[in-house]
Amino acid sequence: MKHKIALLSDIHGNSTALEAVLADAEKQRVTDYWFLGDLLMPGTGRRAMLDRMQQLPISLQVRGNWEDSLWHALHGKLDLDKPSHLYLTRLCHFILEEVRPAEIDRLQDLPLQVQAEVAGLKIAVSHHLPDKNWGRELIHIGNQADFDRLFEGNDCAIAVYGHIHQQFLRYGTGGQLIINPGSIGQPFFLDAALRQDLRAQYAILEIDEAGLTEVDFRRVAYDVQEELRLARELSLPYFDIYEESLVKGIHHTHNHDLLREISRREGYDRDINQFLNEKT
Numbered sequence: 001m002k003h004k005i006a007l008l009s010d011i012h013g014n015s016t017a018l019e020a021v022l023a024d025a026e027k028q029r030v031t032d033y034w035f036l037g038d039l040l041m042p043g044t045g046r047r048a049m050l051d052r053m054q055q056l057p058i059s060l061q062v063r064g065n066w067e068d069s070l071w072h073a074l075h076g077k078l079d080l081d082k083p084s085h086l087y088l089t090r091l092c093h094f095i096l097e098e099v100r101p102a103e104i105d106r107l108q109d110l111p112l113q114v115q116a117e118v119a120g121l122k123i124a125v126s127h128h129l130p131d132k133n134w135g136r137e138l139i140h141i142g143n144q145a146d147f148d149r150l151f152e153g154n155d156c157a158i159a160v161y162g163h164i165h166q167q168f169l170r171y172g173t174g175g176q177l178i179i180n181p182g183s184i185g186q187p188f189f190l191d192a193a194l195r196q197d198l199r200a201q202y203a204i205l206e207i208d209e210a211g212l213t214e215v216d217f218r219r220v221a222y223d224v225q226e227e228l229r230l231a232r233e234l235s236l237p238y239f240d241i242y243e244e245s246l247v248k249g250i251h252h253t254h255n256h257d258l259l260r261e262i263s264r265r266e267g268y269d270r271d272i273n274q275f276l277n278e279k280t
Contacts, residue, residue: 002213003118004029005205007181009036009127009162012066013043014185014246015230017200018052020222021184028204028216033057036162036181037064037110037127040099041091042242042253043185044230047098063110064127064162065134070095074104080272083259090237090268093275115154118207124156128163138180139164148173158212160205164188167201167217179203179215186245195249198224238262 006025011018025033033056040049072078073092078085095104112133113126127133129149137146138161150159151172158177165188168180182201189195199219206214224246231239240262241252252258263269 001119001209003031003205003207005032005034005118005207006030007034007036007160007179007203007205008184009181009202010038010064010165010183010185011040011043011045011049012038012183012185013040013045013049014200014227015043015045015049016224016227017184017220017222018045018049020220021200021202022052022056024218024220025202025204028218030204032059034060034116034125034160035062036125036160037062037133038066038162039064039107040070040095041066041088042236042238042245044227044234044236046095050099050103060114060116060125061110062114062125062127063107063112063133067107067110068133070104071108074101076276080269083256083263084254086263086269086272087238087253087259089272090263093272094234094237115156118205119209119211121158121207121211122154122156123158123160124150124154125160126150128161133163140166140168144173147178150178151176167203169215169217177212177215179205182217182219186251187249188251189249198246198249237266237268 035058069088070092073089078089080086080089113124113130116123116125128135128138160179164180165183165186166180167182170178172178181203184200184202187198187201199221201219203218204216228243231242236242245251
């Protein structure tokens with residue numbers, strides 16, 4: 001039997017990109033879907049995106065750092081004096097217009113790492129490290145020792161992870177294969193020439209009775225302007241930042257000066273205070 005597993009990661013609420021990827025995966029006759037985390041925020045996806053994901057035959061799912069950020073924002077565990085925390089909280093309130101708090105809480109039940117076996121091939125799946133779904137350890141120039149941590153405590157031949165928003169293949173010290181399928185919603189490149197191609201990214205693992213037959217890194221074009229039109233229609237908070245990430249591949253999640261300026265200009269701090277007062 002041939003298995004074709006779609007590796008989906010880092011959708012970040014980009015509804016239009018997700019639909020394009022799923023249409024491509026269907027054309028490729030994918031038999032299974034694994035989701036590596038970071039489903040919602042900062043894009044347009046809310047109720048419809050959750051429902052769409054639930055319709056897929058997803059057999060494996062792990063928790064991303066943005067699932068954690070959404071949960072912390074929901075429960076008031078962020079410091080609103082920090083521009084990035086205010087940013088996440090305002091986006092959380094956008095999500096709460098359509099998504100129930102209990103659904104956000106359930107995302108916290110997802111594991112950080114899952115081990116699967118396909119046709120006798122053992123695969124470790126995580127969003128980032130096995131015990132930590134945030135950080136920069138596994139960027140393209142990361143230390144080999146950090147990549148080897150993906151295989152600690154297991155005898156897997158393959159590790160799959162997301163988080164860094166770049167399609168990536170390398171090996172562990174023991175010769176194990178390491179794969180990153182890239183980001184569906186927000187591909188990232190340091191190199192300006194490579195940054196011209198911001199198509200949605202995912203990968204397909206093809207496995208048969210003999211082993212891994214193919215790692216297919218795929219890029220799928222989608223209508224960026226349609227996603228931005230939808231964002232305007234929904235009054236997506238921090239629209240300017242979202243637009244720049246989709247059009248130019250430049251991300252400002254940790255640009256505190258810019259986030260502070262936008263929050264003051266758009267009155268997001270006032271919106272959050274009003275939301276909190278209404279809750280009490």
